[in-house]
Structures are given as C-alpha cells and as structure tokens.
Amino acid sequence: MSDQQIPDTPELISAAPVRHWGRWVSAAIVVVIAAMMINGLVTNKNFHWDIVFDTLFKPQIFHAIGWTLILTVVSMIIGIVLAVTLAIMRRSENPILRWVSMVYIWFFRGTPIYTQLIFWGLIGVLYPRMSLGIPFGPEFFSFRTYDVITAGVAAMVGLGLNEAAYLSEIVRSGLNSVDVGQEEAARALGMNHRQILRRIVIPQAMRVIVPPTGNEAISMLKTTSLVTAVPFTLELTRVTNDLGTHSLLQIPYLLVAAIWYLVITSILMVGQARLERYYGKGTESTRRLSRRAGNRQRSARQQAINAAQTTPLTNSSEWTP
Numbered sequence: 176m177s178d179q180q181i182p183d184t185p186e187l188i189s190a191a192p193v194r195h196w197g198r199w200v201s202a203a204i205v206v207v208i209a210a211m212m213i214n215g216l217v218t219n220k221n222f223h224w225d226i227v228f229d230t231l232f233k234p235q236i237f238h239a240i241g242w243t244l245i246l247t248v249v250s251m252i253i254g255i256v257l258a259v260t261l262a263i264m265r266r267s268e269n270p271i272l273r274w275v276s277m278v279y280i281w282f283f284r285g286t287p288i289y290t291q292l293i294f295w296g297l298i299g300v301l302y303p304r305m306s307l308g309i310p311f312g313p314e315f316f317s318f319r320t321y322d323v324i325t326a327g328v329a330a331m332v333g334l335g336l337n338e339a340a341y342l343s344e345i346v347r348s349g350l351n352s353v354d355v356g357q358e359e360a361a362r363a364l365g366m367n368h369r370q371i372l373r374r375i376v377i378p379q380a381m382r383v384i385v386p387p388t389g390n391e392a393i394s395m396l397k398t399t400s401l402v403t404a405v406p407f408t409l410e411l412t413r414v415t416n417d418l419g420t421h422s423l424l425q426i427p428y429l430l431v432a433a434i435w436y437l438v439i440t441s442i443l444m445v446g447q448a449r450l451e452r453y454y455g456k457g458t459e460s461t462r463r464l465s466r467r468a469g470n471r472q473r474s475a476r477q478q479a480i481n482a483a484q485t486t487p488l489t490n491s492s493e494w495t496p
C-alpha cells in the first residue's frame with residue numbers, strides 16, 4: 176500500500192507569512208527620532224513661535240512673497256525662451272550658431288550666479304549710458320542705464336540668463352530623445368524644419384523636459400534669495416532678514432521665510448506632478464497595465480498555493496494491493 180504525494184514544486188510551497196523584524200525595528204527607531212525632533216522644536220522657547228505666528232500673515236510678508244513669485248515666474252519665462260533657442264542652435268548645421276550656443280552655456284554655467292548678479296547690479300557703473308545704433312556708426316537713440324535697468328529688471332534678467340544655460344541642456348536632451356526616424360518620415364511627407372519641431376519633436380520631448388524643468392523652477396524660487404547682490408530688497412529672504420535685524424531676533428523671522436518657501440514649493444510640486452502625468456499619459460498607462468498584469472499573476476499564484484494547501488496528500492481511490 177502506497178500513497179501518492181503532491182510534488183514539492185515552487186508553485187505549491189506553503190506561503191507562510193514572513194515577518195520582517197528589521198523593517199519594524201528601523202521604523203520604530205525613525206519614529207522615535209522624529210518624535211524627539213518635533214518635541215525639541217515645539218518645547219524650545221528660543222524659537223519664539225508666538226512671533227512666528229504673529230508675523231506669518233503680515234501684509235509686509237505677503238508683499239515680499241508677491242515679489243518673490245514675480246522674480247521666479249519672469250526669470251523662468253526668460254530662461255525657457257532662451258533655452259529653447261539655444262538648444263535649437265546647438266542642433267543647427269550652422270557652425271556659427273552652434274559655437275555661439277556653446278560659448279553662452281560655457282560662460283553662464285562656469286561662473287557663479289551671485290557673481291553674475293553683482294555685475295548686473297553694477298551695469299550702470301560699467302555703462303552709464305546705453306544706445307542703439309550701427310556699430311562704429313550713427314546712434315538712433317540712447318538712454319541712461321539705471322533709468323531702464325532698475326534693480327528689479329537687473330535681478331530678473333540676471334536670473335533668467337543664468338537659468339537659460341542650464342535649461343538649454345535639459346531641452347537639448349529632450350529633443351535628442353525623439354527617434355531620428357520620425358524626423359526623417361516627417362521630412363519625407365514635406366514638412367519643413369519648423370513644422371517638424373512644433374508638431375513632431377517638441378510634443379514628444381516634453382515628457383523628458385518637464386520633470387527636470389519643474390525641479391529648476393523650484394530651485395529658482397529659492398535662488399531668488401540671492402538677488403540682494405543686485406541689490407533688490409523686496410523679496411522674501413531680504414524682508415525677513417531685515418525684520419530680524421531690527422528686532423535682534425533672527426531665528427523666528429527665518430522660520431517665517433522657511434515656512435512660506437515650503438508652502439510655495441509644495442504647490443509647485445503638485446503642479447509639476449500634474450504636468451508630468453499629462454505629458455506622460457502613454458507611459459503611465461503602459462506601466463499601469465503592466466502592474467495590473469503582475470498583480471493578476473501574483474493573485475493566480477496565491478490561489479494555486481492556497482488550493483494546494485487544502486488538498487489532501489493522499490487519494491483514497493488509488494489504493495494498491
């Protein structure tokens with residue numbers, strides 16, 4: 176008399192629950208450390224939380240936030256327009272355009288943004304008057320430099336020119352990510368270079384361009400704190416620093432600036448996530464389908480394991496004499 180046993184295959188191995196003790200211990204350590212940090216922030220009177228909450232919604236702070244957002248938006252617009260132009264110049268078959276783009280990127284990426292802003296703040300010292308005309312020829316009109324390039328204009332231009340050098344490499348990598356065969360097919364259909372860029376290349380490149388551009392926008396929000404080099408005195412960091420200097424309490428006013436930077440950054444991150452979802456619809460749907468297929472496979476395997484666990488190891492109808 177013999178009994179028939181189920182073979183010991185990987186599909187039928189008992190699915191005993193695995194307890195990951197290391198994960199629970201590490202999570203407990205992290206929770207304890209986080210609780211200690213929160214307790215140190217809340218109970219420490221040197222932070223002066225009463226001053227923080229009293230200052231957080233003052234009109235002076237909102238005015239500074241408005242100027243910070245203006246600097247960020249205008250500088251990013253300047254940077255994006257110049258970056259697309261520089262990226263297209265880098266892809267051009269004209270060597271002069273390529274070299275001009277490369278020298279621009281080399282210069283603005285190779286010098287600190289703070290140094291560039293100082294030069295823009297001193298532009299009126301270097302060129303007291305500016306004019307438009309033919310080189311070595313007659314002038315059409317001229318103007319006093321500081322009448323046009325004020326501190327705010329100099330800050331926006333300086334930030335935008337510097338940002339264009341970094342964004343141009345992002346745009347160029349996005350344009351290069353599109354298959355060359357699509358450009359050749361569009362050219363065979365009679366499209367010119369401008370139509371190919373606008374209808375074929377740029378829409379597909381946006382999936383690669385948007386995520387790092389969103390990070391650059393968030394970085395630009397915090398880089399506006401350097402415009403004191405121009406000097407521009409209306410942005411958030413400078414205003415809170417001045418308040419701290421007058422009250423001889425720097426820390427609570429720095430916390431006010433940090434809180435508002437966190438709020439604005441969080442809003443920008445939500446907008447970035449929505450843009451990434453919009454331009455990555457095809458890839459996101461493909462990933463979602465693959466995840467669902469993987470979940471179905473795991474579910475079917477688990478059902479097979481459960482069925483194997485409930486099946487008796489012997490079959491009473493198959494006795495041998």
